[in-house]
Amino acid sequence: xxxxTQMEGPVTLSEEAFLTINCTYTATGYPSLFWYVQxxxxxxxxxxxxxKADDKGSNKGFEATYRKETTSxxxxxxxxxxxxxxxYFCALSxxxxxxxxxxxxxxxxxxxxxx
Amino acid sequence: DSGVTQTPKHLITATGQRVTLRCSxxxxxxSVYWYQQSLDQGLQFLIQYYNGEExxxxxxxxxFSAQQFPDLHSELNLSSLELGDSALYFCASSVTQGPGETxxxxxxxxxxxx
Numbered sequence: 001x002x003x004x005t006q007m008e009g010p011v012t013l014s015e016e017a018f019l020t021i022n023c024t025y026t027a028t029g030y031p032s033l034f035w036y037v038q039x040x041x042x043x044x045x046x047x048x049x050x051x052k053a054d055d056k057g058s059n060k061g062f063e064a065t066y067r068k069e070t071t072s073x074x075x076x077x078x079x080x081x082x083x084x085x086x087x088y089f090c091a092l093s094x095x096x097x098x099x100x101x102x103x104x105x106x107x108x109x110x111x112x113x114x115x
Numbered sequence: 116d117s118g119v120t121q122t123p124k125h126l127i128t129a130t131g132q133r134v135t136l137r138c139s140x141x142x143x144x145x146s147v148y149w150y151q152q153s154l155d156q157g158l159q160f161l162i163q164y165y166n167g168e169e170x171x172x173x174x175x176x177x178x179f180s181a182q183q184f185p186d187l188h189s190e191l192n193l194s195s196l197e198l199g200d201s202a203l204y205f206c207a208s209s210v211t212q213g214p215g216e217t218x219x220x221x222x223x224x225x226x227x228x229x
Contacts, residue, residue: 049217
């Protein structure tokens with residue numbers, strides 16, 4: 001079946017540090033890949049996505065590139081801010097799975113940014 | 116604000132009881148998904164409806180059921196509640212159900228079973 005693995009947190013960084021959160025996946029077909037962010041007490045918000053190999057998703061300074069050869073979709077940001085503190089989820093949807101467009105999530109990575 | 120609304124925001128109930136969670140999708144979205152977020156299981160897909168019809172089922176218990184009404188809002192019914200059902204329940208919606216389509220999440224309903 002499909003699965004998503006992300007690095008365990010928490011990840012603690014100082015403001016303006018470089019961020020990488022690793023994400024790898026297993027899928028039967030050609031999935032679409034997503035990063036969602038969850039701020040304290042809120043629902044999930046789409047951060048970025050990529051729907052085919054070599055696509056780069058980007059938003060608010062965050063980037064991730066769909067790497068089919070390494071089955072990865074690592075999230076990066078060049079300079080984090082305190083306001084980026086949240087839980088980040090990597091997810092995939094696989095049109096060939098029995099459950100169509102459902103999202104399969106990784107376990108989430110908590111990011112804490114200190115001033 | 117994603118445009119997806121969920122009520123109630125919090126729910127406290129006792130074991131053995133039944134509750135109904137409600138979701139209103141974004142205007143124009145035909146597809147509704149339900150997810151459960153718990154500390155031990157993480158985020159798991161429960162069930163999907165598209166334009167009133169069930170389209171996909173995930174790890175949904177037989178004690179749980181859902182439906183989508185003609186006005187496209189959806190309800191998730193949880194019965195014979197157990198302590199382990201305590202979790203955050205999210206609803207998400209998308210325009211259709213195409214590959215790679217973005218799902219927009221509501222703020223969730225936090226259920227506590229005592």
